[in-house]
Every structure is written in structure tokens, then in C-alpha cells.
Amino acid sequence: MGASALTTEESIVAQLYRGEELGELLQSIAANGYLDIEPLIVWFDPADQKFTCQKFTVLEGNRRLAAIRLFREPALVEAVAKSERLRIGVPEISPKVEATLAQVSVYRVRGRDAARSFIGFKHINGAAKWESYAKAKFAAEWYKSGNVSLEEISEKIGDRHDTIKRMVAAIYVLEQAERANIFSLSDRNVTKFNFSHLYTALSRSTYMTYLGLETAWSRYDPQPDPVPADKLDRLREVLVWIYGSKEDDNKEPVVRSQNPDIKNLGETLASAEGLHILRAGGTLAEAHASTRPADETLSAALIRARSTLREAANSLRGYDGRDQSLLNIAEDVSETAQTIFDRMRKKYKDAIGDGSGN
Secondary structure (H helix, E strand, O other): OOOOOOOOHHHHHHHHHHHOOHHHHHHHHHHHOOOOOOOEEEEEOHHHHHOOOOOEEEEEOHHHHHHHHHHHOHHHHHHHHHHHOOOOOOOOOOHHHHHOOOOOOEEEEOOHHHHHHHHHHHHHOOOOOOOHHHHHHHHHHHHHOOOOOHHHHHHHHOOOHHHHHHHHHHHHHHHHHHHOOOOOHHHOOOOOOOHHHHHHHOOOHHHHHHHOOOOOHHHOOOOOOOOOHHHHHHHHHHHHHHHOEOOOOOEOOOOOOHHHHHHHHHHHHOOHHHHHHHHOOOOHHHHHHOOOOHHHHHHHHHHHHHHHHHHHHHOHHHOOOOOHHHHHHHHHHHHHHHHHHHHHHHHHHHHHOOOOOO
């Protein structure tokens, strides 16, 4: 976990703590000790031979390494708190647990490319499968190396080419949002980061149009900063509607499930009225309803109401006559239904005539 001029050890640890569930790993090690089941994958860069001691780059296992160092190096905990303004809760550990941190297994590879196929297959189709976000980050970093095409990456890790392409494209969108300081994963207001929500959304034409992406952009290899600069405010809106925002008054996401919410949000983006409702804090259901023709909304509502009322009628045996409040609700339902019927009947008569031949 070496440092560079642009990336310090403290910033790396802070990033792992904020976005990679490092806190959970610390708790697990404190309770169970370090389980040395899988080795860290390390690489010795020949360019580092100028140093008197060999410096290895950890290609896989940085979260485990960070946890070990936080337990063993109180000065690192203090440095993260000072430079990153992040207080990391490192649990107390017993001497028995501390002994498990003294030595860990490592596997040295000849270079980054030599490790990627092995790491990718193990985590994407092997026993220790990654979530889609980790898979996408791995593929994106491999693709950025410039040594392999997305098609080759897909073949090596055993995944579909179009899926990997959509994932890498979504990573580029997230990275653009981070660089532009319009959204950060650490700001999301959901516990679980459902990365599939984003790459599914970005494959839909409604989102492409709203964000100024070419409708054919997914046909080509992903490029950095795909969203035009004048559409970055819209990108923030989309990301907040999907994932919420802690900084923005703990705003909750309007997307609760991928199906049908991602589709419904996309359709709402094409509606001026729907956008007004979302921006005013309305629900996705309210906003999406405004995109449907009034006659379609009416017919769907009437059918749902009839079904619900029939269900209530079939359950009347459950009413013993003692609850006045239920009777009041039934009365209100009756009056509402009568108002709807009277207004619809009048419109019907006006439309076809009153039957007198006039």
C-alpha cells in the first residue's frame, strides 16, 4: 500500500473505510482473529530497485492490509484522523488476536497483467464472487491499462462483453461525478450500493437523452467524462434520485427497486410535469403518474378501486358492527364513489346526447 505524491496512505485508508466496508472487517478480525485463508497478491516493481529495501505493491488484499496496519500502527490511525478528518473506530483486541496479525501469506506475481486473469476469474466466476461494483472497478482498471480490449477482458473473466461494457461505462460516469464534486459514493443515503441500478439506467434511451449522451454511445468503447459539462447538474439529480444524499438534508432515493423504478424514473425524466414533482420532493409514483394520459390513469384507478372494494365486500364477515371509525370510512368511500359516478354519467350524457333526439 505504497504512497505517491498524489495519493497518500492516509487517503487510501480513508477511502477504504468510507466505501469498502473496512469497518466491518475490523470488527470481524477483532472477534475472530485474522483468518489467513487467501494470500495477498503482491508485485515487485523493478522500477523500485533504487530503494535499499524491496517495495511491493499489493494488487489484491488492500482492505485486509489496511485493517492489519490500523491494529498494529496507532500512528496511522492518528494520521488519518488529522489529514482526512476521519475518526476510525479500531476495536480493542486480545493478545491471541494480535498474534494472528504477525504474519500473513502473500503470493508474488511477475506483473499486473499476470495477476489480472487469475484475480478476475476467482472473484467474478469463482468461489469468492465480487459484487457488480467490484467487478466493474476491476474491469475498468484493467481496461485503462491499455494492454487489453474489453472483449478480451470479458473472455478472460468469463462474462458477457455487453455487460462488461455497460459496467465500465457506468464507472466512467461515477468517476466523472466524483471529479466534478457533484456526487460521491460516501454521500449516498442507502446502506447497500446497488451498482446495477446505474448501469441499467445508463443503457436506457430516456437517461441517455436527459444526460446528453449519444443514444449510440453504448455501442462504442467507453471513454472518460462521457456526460457533457452542461449536463452535470442533471447527472447529480439522477444519482441522488437513485441513491439519495446525506449532505442534501438526508434526501431519500426515489428508486426503491430496480424493477420497475428505474424504468419509471427514466420515463419521468422525459416529462416536464414529472420533473417538477420530483424536484419539489414528490414521490416517484406521483411523478410517474403525471406522465400517463389522464384517461389511462382513470381507467387503471377505477379497475384497482373496484378490485379493492370487492375484496372488502368479501370480507364483511369480519365487521362486527362495533367500530364506528370503519363505518365512517365506508361512508366516505360511498360518497366519493357516488361523486365519481355522477360526474362521469353527466359527461357521458353530454357526449352522446340525452337520448331525446335533440
